[in-house]
Amino acid sequence: MDMPLPDPSILSRKARIVDRLRAILPHDAVIDAPAETRAYDCDALTAYRCQPLAAVLPRTTAEVSAILRLCHEEGVPVVPRGSGTSLAGGALPTADCVILGVARMNGVLETDYANRFIRVQAGRTNLSVTGAVEADGFFYAPDPSSQLACAIGGNIAMNSGGAHCLKYGVTTNNLLGVTIVLMDGSVLQIGGAHLDPGGLDLLGVICGSEGQLGVVTEGTLRILPKPEGARPVLIGFSSNEVAGTCVSDIIKAGVLPVAIEFMDRPCIRACEAFAKAGYPDCEALLIVEVEGSDAEIDEQLALIRAIALRHDPVEFRESRSEEESKRIWLGRKSAFGAMGQINDYICLDGTIPVSALPHVLSRIGEMSRSYGLDVANVFHAGDGNMHPLILFDANKPGDLELSEALGADILKLCVEVGGCLTGEHGVGVEKRDLMPVQFTPDDMEAQMRVKDVFDPQWLLNPAKVFPLGATSARRGA
Amino acid sequence: MMTLRPADEAELSALLRGRTGPLRVIGGATRVLWFGGAADLLDCTALSGITLYEPGALTLVAGAGTPLAEVERVLAAEGQRLPFEVPDLRGLLGTAGVSTLGGVVAANASGPRRLQAGACRDSLIGLRFVDGTGMAVKTGGRVMKNVTGYDLVKLLAGSHGTLGVLTEVSFKLLPVPGASATLVLRGLDDASAVQAMAAALGSPFEVTGAAHWPGEGTFLRIEGFADSVAYRSGRLARLLAPFGSADMLDGDDTARQWQAIRDVAPFHDRPGDVWKLSVKPSDAPGLVARLAADAVLYDWGGGLVWVRTAPGADLRARLGPFEGHATLIRADAPVTAVFQPQPAPLAALAAALRRKFDPRGILNPGLMG
Known part of the structure; x- marks a missing residue:
């Protein structure tokens, strides 16, 4: 993958830039020794690595502002970083950049149950937002798989989703306001405890802009009362097509x-071997979870059972206890870990219209055979967000490139049937060069104009989201 | 003054490419005040028709000029609906046009269910528009989860035609629940009503509407399967016992009551200006006390306040600084800006975005600042 050449004039000014950063930040907030900056050389897309010029770990919005103002003056690119869990390379450094990590900004600033919001610093982890309010019966809904580690700032940058967004939406639907610092150091408050910020919806375009418009330092998040209960049911089918039709009928x-989660046979087998959750050995498996009081859950599950039985399932297992619910989720939640045990893998993230599910699954099967690489499918079926896992051997020369080519073909298929390249992981560097598959030059031009307004020098999180060829004129400006 | 009515996106694009004079962009012209002076009308109603409806995928795609009523009828036949309960403001504003989907999106128009199901922009999954230079742009798509590129869908929703003219919009839908009911608490003052609504919205019983109509009552709506509605409304009534005993409205009365709240019926055929405030719910009663209003109606648990005042009063001056914003919805004369002026740095960003998308300043000039 191509990255722009580092700017030699920045590399030659490293000592001066680091000195200036030290002058405005506490001593322990600036990291420049190569042995230490190595910790920031990649995110969860570990195939690509690059050591940054330096890394800074501010504790306050004022420090973030001072850092950005300085880097703006020096013309140094800045790569914002939450917890570094991006699967798309959203926090991949360039050699001439400063990594701005918000991990030390992890406080809860305000909790308000009467108005149902929490205000947190951007480095706070997703799960610990819920942790701060669950004793009082509330939760924060978006729940990406990495929620134990991932930061709210990263969630806002990537507009993260999760397994439960069929009902509760993704980050943008649960975000009420932000404090954001622009590249020139200016600090803006957008939105807050009221609904719908006035004027143009800047909050809406900031969420999901992959850290390219500004650095979010605080977020005001909607919290919801926890449901009385939740219960999953596991349904096994003898074909992917039938399972896909059942999803559509339930909706x-x-x-x-x-949540409606879908796993195919390769995935079921791997999860079973890894987690021993007691899954049936079948072609396709659905986990459907409903919420409410016991009686409400019974009512919904009865309806789901009636629909499922029309499709002749090989298994219909309703949880009758907390323990059984955990076992049903166990395999699904360990899917990525299970795959990691048996192979190296690339995790894709395309979304397709739910109606295209059977067609897409059968086409992925054909592609997998023609490339000679196994693909396991696990995904959020209710909203069509697929996570095909392409298994490869990192030690075998050419295998990574081959699996990337298969991944690109699968994502092109997603777009061809009316879907998109990425449902919740973001474009990052990973899907940057595929953008023209989904967008015309004019579509991308419209997006890049927004970047022009927020970051005219194109210094924030460079070389992400848009193909390098499309941005070269702007980046050189 | 001329009315221009492009037949399709290509015609619209050609029209805008060659245009130099100001345009007032309209669908049915049923929602927003216009004090912008003389401008030719750009009528979008020819960009009409449902292009895709997949009930099994909860997805609808339609031309921006498609009448809202047509969409609602087609969805109802499949037991589905737009989640955000679109207000019909014709009774309030005395307008007579046909509301279009594009107009709904341009105004980000959302009704009582907004507090649970999200605003119009939250159900909007994709759109096409033509910017002020004539460039046709697609953003988002027809799938519910999509983070590919910047989310211009949100930026365009609620932009009132100032960044571009919408040509096509895509929505995610929701099934219409089988049953609904409404609890009514009588005789609460504004502050107690907001507290009661906060208690209800903080409960796990999934309230989908929370409004306070002074003099009439405090209304809390529950929707879902029949048994579940009965169970939750019972539990909610017990939870709210400290605020008094609740009356119960059945499904038909619930539909009538919430339509009245959605469309601000208490202000129909009553004189005076009408404003809409978006505020932190618990701040609402205190802010209302500053207003010397003729009447108010609280929705969204207090987060939305409809205010009726004597004509010509500048409500923002009476409010002073507050967290939120006030929009002028109905007035005979331009008392002040229709939309709340933003803090300077945000206003500068918004102005810069408008210059990028509409460099000649021809699309609804001056409407949003």
Whole structure:
């Protein structure tokens, strides 16, 4: 993958830039020794690495502002970083950049149950937001798989989703306001405890802009009362097509489960071997979870059972206890870990219209055979967000490139059937060069104009989201 | 003054490419005040028609000029709906046009269910627009989860035609629940009503509407399967017992009551200016006390306040600084800006975005600042 050449004039000024950063930050907030900056050379897309010029770890919005103002003056690119869990290379450094990590900014600033929001610093982890309010019966809904580690700032940058967004939406639907610092150091408050910020929806375009418009330092998040209970059911089918039709029928029937997860046979087998969750050995498996009181759950599950039985399932297992619920989720939640045990893998993230599910699964099967690489499928079926896992051997020369080519073909297929390249992981560097598959030059031009307004010198999180060829004129400006 | 009515996106694009004079962009012209002076009308109603509806995927795509009523009818036949309960403001504003989907999106128009199901922009999953230079742009798509590129969908929703003219919009939908009911608490003052609504919204019983109509009552709506509605409304009534005993409205009365709240019926055929405030719910009663209003109606648990005042009063001056914003919805004369002026740094960003997308300043000039 191509990255722009580092600017030699910046590299030659490293000592001066680091000295200036030290002058405005506490001593322990600036890291420049190569042995230490190595910790920031990649995110969760570990195939690509590059050591940054330096890394800074501010504790306050004022420090973030001072850092950005200085880097703006020096013309130094800045790569914002939450917890470094991006699967798309969203926090991949360039050699001439300063990594701005918000991990030390992890406080809760305000909790307000009457108005149902929490205000946190951007480095706070997703799960610990819920942790701060759950004793009082509330939770923060978006729940990416990495929620134990990932930071709210990263969630806002990537507009993260999760397994439960069929009912609760993704980050942008649960974000009320931000404090954001622009590249020139100016600090803006957008939105807050009221609904719908006035004027143009800047909050909406900042969320999901992959850290390219500004550095979010605080977020005001909507919190919700916890449901009385939740219960999953596991349904096994003898074909992917039938499982796909069942998903569509459940949705059409007016039930709105909080989650509908789908696993195919390669994934079921790997998870079973790894987690021993007691899954049936079948072609396709659905986990459907509904919420409410016991009686409400019974009512919804009865409806789901009636729909499922029309499709002749090989297994219909309803949880009757907390323990059984955990076992049903166990395999699904350990899917990525299970795959990691048996192979190296690339995790894709395309979304397709739910109606295209059977067609896409059968095409992925054909592609997998023609490339000679196994693909396991696990995904959020209710909203069509697929996570095909392409298994390869990192020690085998050419295998990574081959699996990337297969991944690109699968994502092109997603776009071809009316879907998109990425449902919740973001474009980053990973899917940057595929953007023209989904967008015309004019579509991308419109997006890049927004970047022009927020960051005219194109210094924030460079070489991400848009193909390098499309941005070269702007980056050189 | 001329009315221009492009037949399709290509015609619209050609029109805007060659245009130099100001345009007032309209669908049915049913929602927003216009004090912008003389401008030709750009009528978008020819960009009409549902292009895709997949009930099994909860997805609808339609031309921006498609009448809202047509969409609602088609969805109802499949037991589905737009989640955000679009207000019909014709009774309030005395307008008579046909509301269009594009107009709904341009105004980010959201009704009582906004507090649970999100605003119009939260259900909007994609759109096409033509900017002020004539460039046609697609953003988002027809799938619910999509983080590919910047989310211009949100930026365009609520931009009131100032960044571009919408040509096509895509929504995610929700099934219409089988049953609904409304609890009514009577005789609460504004402050107690907001507290009661906060208690209800902080409960796990999934309230989908929370409004306070002074003099009429405090209304809390529950929707879902029949048994579940009965169970939750019972539990909610017990939870709210400290605020008094609740009356219960059945499904038909619930529909009527919430339509009245959604459309601000208490202000129909009553004189005076009308404002809409978006505030932190618990701040609402205190802010209302500063207003010397003729009447108010609280929705969204207090987060939305409809205010009726004597004509010509500058409500923002009476409010002073507060967290939120006030929009002028109905007035005979331009008392002040329709939309709340933003803090300088945000206003500068918004102005810069408008210059990028509409460099000649021809699209609804002056409407948003």
